[in-house]
Amino acid sequence: MKKMLIFSLMIISAAVYGQKVNFKIKGSDTVLPLTQKEAEIYMKKYPGSSVMVTGGGSGVGISALMTGTTDIAQASRSLKLDEKMKLNDAGKSFKETIIAYDALAVIVNPANKVTKLTREQLEGIFTGKIKNWKEVGGDDMKIVVYSRETSSGSYEFFKEHVLSRKNFASTALLMPATGAVVQSVSQTKGAIGYVGLAYLEKTIKAVEVSYDMGRTYVKPSIETAKSKKYPITRPLYYYYLTSVESKVSPFVKFVLSTEGQQIVLKEGYVPVN
Amino acid sequence: MKRFRRLFEKFIEGILLSSSTITSLTVILIVLFLFREGLGIFNRSPLEHNFIIAVSKQNPVQDLSSDQLKAIFNQDITNWSQVGGKNDSIILFTVNDITNYFTEEELGASLEYLPQKLNEFIVSHPGALMHISDKNLPSDFQGHTIHVKNISVKDFLFGKQWYPTSEPIPSFGIWPMIIGTFLVTLGALLIALPLGLATALFLAEVADIRLRNIVKPLVELLAGIPSVVYGFFGLIVIVPMVQSTFKLDVGETVLAGSLVLGIMALPTIVTIAEDALRTTPRSLKEASLALGATRWQTLRRVTIPYAKSGISAAIILGIGRAIGETMAVLMVTGNASNVPHSFLVPARTLPATIAAELGEAPYGGLHFKALFALGIVLFLFTIMINLTVAYVRNKERK
Amino acid sequence: MTRKQLSQYIAFSSFTIISLVVVGILFVILGFIIVRGASVISWEFITGMPEEGMTKGGILPAIVGTGCLILGSMIFAFPVGVLSGIYMNEYLSDNWFRRFIDFMTNNLAGVPSIVFGLFGMALFVNYLGFGDSIIAGSMTLGLLTLPVIIRTTEEALKSVDDSLRTGSLALGATKLQTIRKVVLPVAFPNIITGLILSIGRVSGETAPILFTVAAYFLPNLPHSIYDQVMALPYHLYVLATSGTNMEESRPMAYGTAFVLIVIVLLMNLLANFLRKALGKRVKM
Numbered sequence: 001m002k003k004m005l006i007f008s009l010m011i012i013s014a015a016v017y018g019q020k021v022n023f024k025i026k027g028s029d030t031v032l033p034l035t036q037k038e039a040e041i042y043m044k045k046y047p048g049s050s051v052m053v054t055g056g057g058s059g060v061g062i063s064a065l066m067t068g069t070t071d072i073a074q075a076s077r078s079l080k081l082d083e084k085m086k087l088n089d090a091g092k093s094f095k096e097t098i099i100a101y102d103a104l105a106v107i108v109n110p111a112n113k114v115t116k117l118t119r120e121q122l123e124g125i126f127t128g129k130i131k132n133w134k135e136v137g138g139d140d141m142k143i144v145v146y147s148r149e150t151s152s153g154s155y156e157f158f159k160e161h162v163l164s165r166k167n168f169a170s171t172a173l174l175m176p177a178t179g180a181v182v183q184s185v186s187q188t189k190g191a192i193g194y195v196g197l198a199y200l201e202k203t204i205k206a207v208e209v210s211y212d213m214g215r216t217y218v219k220p221s222i223e224t225a226k227s228k229k230y231p232i233t234r235p236l237y238y239y240y241l242t243s244v245e246s247k248v249s250p251f252v253k254f255v256l257s258t259e260g261q262q263i264v265l266k267e268g269y270v271p272v273n
Numbered sequence: 274m275k276r277f278r279r280l281f282e283k284f285i286e287g288i289l290l291s292s293s294t295i296t297s298l299t300v301i302l303i304v305l306f307l308f309r310e311g312l313g314i315f316n317r318s319p320l321e322h323n324f325i326i327a328v329s330k331q332n333p334v335q336d337l338s339s340d341q342l343k344a345i346f347n348q349d350i351t352n353w354s355q356v357g358g359k360n361d362s363i364i365l366f367t368v369n370d371i372t373n374y375f376t377e378e379e380l381g382a383s384l385e386y387l388p389q390k391l392n393e394f395i396v397s398h399p400g401a402l403m404h405i406s407d408k409n410l411p412s413d414f415q416g417h418t419i420h421v422k423n424i425s426v427k428d429f430l431f432g433k434q435w436y437p438t439s440e441p442i443p444s445f446g447i448w449p450m451i452i453g454t455f456l457v458t459l460g461a462l463l464i465a466l467p468l469g470l471a472t473a474l475f476l477a478e479v480a481d482i483r484l485r486n487i488v489k490p491l492v493e494l495l496a497g498i499p500s501v502v503y504g505f506f507g508l509i510v511i512v513p514m515v516q517s518t519f520k521l522d523v524g525e526t527v528l529a530g531s532l533v534l535g536i537m538a539l540p541t542i543v544t545i546a547e548d549a550l551r552t553t554p555r556s557l558k559e560a561s562l563a564l565g566a567t568r569w570q571t572l573r574r575v576t577i578p579y580a581k582s583g584i585s586a587a588i589i590l591g592i593g594r595a596i597g598e599t600m601a602v603l604m605v606t607g608n609a610s611n612v613p614h615s616f617l618v619p620a621r622t623l624p625a626t627i628a629a630e631l632g633e634a635p636y637g638g639l640h641f642k643a644l645f646a647l648g649i650v651l652f653l654f655t656i657m658i659n660l661t662v663a664y665v666r667n668k669e670r671k
Numbered sequence: 672m673t674r675k676q677l678s679q680y681i682a683f684s685s686f687t688i689i690s691l692v693v694v695g696i697l698f699v700i701l702g703f704i705i706v707r708g709a710s711v712i713s714w715e716f717i718t719g720m721p722e723e724g725m726t727k728g729g730i731l732p733a734i735v736g737t738g739c740l741i742l743g744s745m746i747f748a749f750p751v752g753v754l755s756g757i758y759m760n761e762y763l764s765d766n767w768f769r770r771f772i773d774f775m776t777n778n779l780a781g782v783p784s785i786v787f788g789l790f791g792m793a794l795f796v797n798y799l800g801f802g803d804s805i806i807a808g809s810m811t812l813g814l815l816t817l818p819v820i821i822r823t824t825e826e827a828l829k830s831v832d833d834s835l836r837t838g839s840l841a842l843g844a845t846k847l848q849t850i851r852k853v854v855l856p857v858a859f860p861n862i863i864t865g866l867i868l869s870i871g872r873v874s875g876e877t878a879p880i881l882f883t884v885a886a887y888f889l890p891n892l893p894h895s896i897y898d899q900v901m902a903l904p905y906h907l908y909v910l911a912t913s914g915t916n917m918e919e920s921r922p923m924a925y926g927t928a929f930v931l932i933v934i935v936l937l938m939n940l941l942a943n944f945l946r947k948a949l950g951k952r953v954k955m
Binding site: 539 | 675679683686689690693694696697703751752755757759762763771774775778779783784785786788792794797821845846847868871872874876877878882904905907908912928935936938943
Binding site for chain 3: 040043054055069176177180203
């Protein structure tokens with residue numbers, strides 16, 4: 001007990017040294033792995049700084065920005081008008097920076113022979129109106145829909161841009177994190193889900209998507225997302241108050257630098273330019 | 274000196290007394306805080322604070338039920354005539370859509386012209402259904418608000434839909450989770466009960482001291498393994514196992530949750546049931562044996578009936594452990610929010626819902642409050658279980 | 672063999688087999704984690720920061736974070752729990768007040784850990800304004816483990832022979848002196864055992880720290896009690912369910928689970944050892 005106490009005191013006092021700049025980044029789970037990686041490299045480069053990264057969802061990050069419990073809010077959607085109004089009402093001015101783009105890929109099990117779907121078919125599948133793969137040209141197999149939890153940015157984005165704001169089927173399995181969606185789709189033959197480009201790997205298959213009633217199908221990739229050919233693409237944002245700009249701008253600049261954008265690419269997101 | 278001494282003892286006793294009240298205080302505080310946040314969801318409009326639903330002044334529709342509103346925003350209802358209005362298609366409008374109709378310049382740098390533009394919009398689009406904040410309304414608003422029914426306790430408990438972030442009308446029906454929690458717990462019990470009681474009987478009656486000294490600590494060790502480790506094990510081993518054994522579409526099922534929870538509830542059942550079996554007086558057992566009964570007959574006719582209430586307490590406490598378990602279940606049951614009708618489909622439990630969603634629910638909003646209300650339900654379950662245990666134990670004492 | 676003996680034989684053998692199955696389950700789970708986790712463990716894993724999107728490097732911040740939470744919760748819960756146990760066992764007779772406190776303590780013990788999470792968030796994080804911090808997390812965990820400490824203290828005191836108390840009182844010692852000089856030294860080993868077991872429990876709880884302290888990624892060690900920290904159980908949860916590359920983060924997850932299991936095993940062993948070693952010394 002005593003030894004443990006001394007040990008922890010040692011660690012704590014060791015940590016007190018060398019603290020200079022520290023700030024928090026909170027918000028979207030989609031941006032989380034990217035920010036985490038950026039922060040990791042940034043801290044190696046500037047040993048005096050300390051960046052803390054936590055998730056929680058875009059909405060949580062933005063409301064933390066309002067209450068001052070975070071310095072940067074990372075978001076996978078732009079600020080809603082009512083959020084803008086709240087910030088305006090509180091007399092707080094803020095800055096918005098697009099740090100990368102992300103494409104939501106619709107994924108299925110590699111054993112599934114379906115390779116392309118139209119937006120209308122996706123809407124039918126995710127709202128529960130289409131229940132069997134044979135209805136969209138696949139085998140006779142029940143469709144198992146995987147989604148993220150209700151308040152994640154990807155859930156809202158998918159609902160708005162693919163389901164034309166209709167609700168997900170209540171039979172959809174809601175996974176607590178994107179990694180879990182990947183894991184489940186890779187294990188489940190009839191599964192379908194949606195994840196950010198960064199999460200694509202060998203154990204799952206991304207389908208081609210058509211937004212013009214089946215005339216052209218586009219495969220999600222960094223190139224097609226960059227050229228805006230792939231329709232389910234969205235910008236990722238950092239929001240911060242102008243009052244903390246001096247503190248956070250070196251980090252934001254780092255993310256936008258060539259080095260930072262290299263990381264964006266390496267992590268499977270789409271660079272800004 | 275002696276007086277000082279006595280004062281000192283009184284003082285220490287006071288400290289001891291106040292320490293012993295902390296648990297009671299905590300329980301009271303838990304109730305206070307759960308209810309403070311959680312009750313905020315009842316008897317109020319299901320719309321977020323300050324938000325209203327409005328239509329044009331010419332529109333004859335006065336009120337809409339929340340189901341109708343949901344159907345409208347889900348585009349299952351697209352014409353006003355379906356809800357008792359004129360034959361005109363419904364134009365959905367939320368405040369964020371204003372930029373589709375007006376440019377940023379027209380709205381002004383700090384949105385100062387927004388109210389005026391909202392008015393222009395409603396005049397030019399008489400079929401619109403607006404979901405807006407009443408703060409943005411102009412004083413001469415050319416529309417009227419629609420009355421929406423409040424959230425009732427009944428809707429909350431027995432509602433079958435859980436869409437907590439659906440705009441503009443979220444659904445807070447927790448019936449699927451109550452059934453989910455119940456099924457997962459029932460399954461866990463069916464697994465843990467035979468295993469647990471047999472182990473308790475083995476420890477209390479069959480095993481010799483040496484064997485018991487090995488097995489009992491091992492069972493207690495099961496209780497020490499953190500729940501997230503069980504969840505991790507369940508995710509990697511049990512879920513695929515369930516899927517392939519029963520040839521299912523999905524492995525994340527009630528059964529997977531029950532298996533994990535069953536293992537977790539084992540030590541509680543074993544330890545308490547064994548303690549209960551041991552309380553049977555030796556003299557009773559010896560009398561039975563002396564009358565020529567075998568050890569098994571003695572166990573069945575004397576020991577088990579004597580320890581009955583203790584064993585019931587073990588079972589109930591095992592249920593309590595299973596109902597409240599969070600992380601392990603969150604990782605293996607799939608969390609689909611429809612009512613499960615068998616052990617082989619995905620389900621969502623009360624604790625898992627809180628754990629998965631609280632982090633993402635904006636502080637103080639309706640969703641946040643609804644999750645605290647879930648906490649109240651869970652807490653009431655626990656109290657009920659404890660009252661039952663107290664009752665059973667009380668009977669035992671008499 | 673008569674029928675009676677046969678049925679006894681069948682019943683007792685099935686009890687034995689089932690018990691072996693239960694113990695077998697334990698070994699399967701432990702074995703699975705230990706076999707897969709042990710190969711990941713290295714000096715770098717224990718003392719390094721997470722790197723490469725948490726697929727490489729180590730878990731030092733999570734270990735330190737869990738250490739802080741253990742320390743913080745025990746500083747609060749241990750004295751309160753022991754004092755409370757002493758009062759309940761030594762001062763209170765079997766009256767309504769005792770029964771009330773008993774009932775409340777049982778209730779607290781039965782409250783699901785996620786409800787503690789809700790409560791901790793409402794009281795410590797928001798109402799008292801600690802924010803997500805070590806202090807908020809420690810207090811929440813402390814309250815959660817309080818009933819365990821109270822119960823073990825009570826049990827320990829109950830097992831002290833009453834003749835020791837009456838003897839001491841007869842020699843003219845006051846009640847407090849008796850408790851301090853006679854009862855507590857005898858009960859001490861068992862009280863410490865309770866403490867150690869509750870450390871095991873605190874180190875593995877996830878639900879109460881989700882909303883009170885746990886950070887997803889924080890590769891720095893905390894320097895005040897108002898800081899957030901990473902913690903082992905939450906880190907395992909993160910590694911198991913998120914991360915952009917499940918294949919690569921799996922070994923990290925096994926390693927983290929291994930460390931968690933080792934902590935629990937060590938605590939159990941230590942508790943057993945102390946119970947024996949100290950128990951003997953006191954008897955002499």
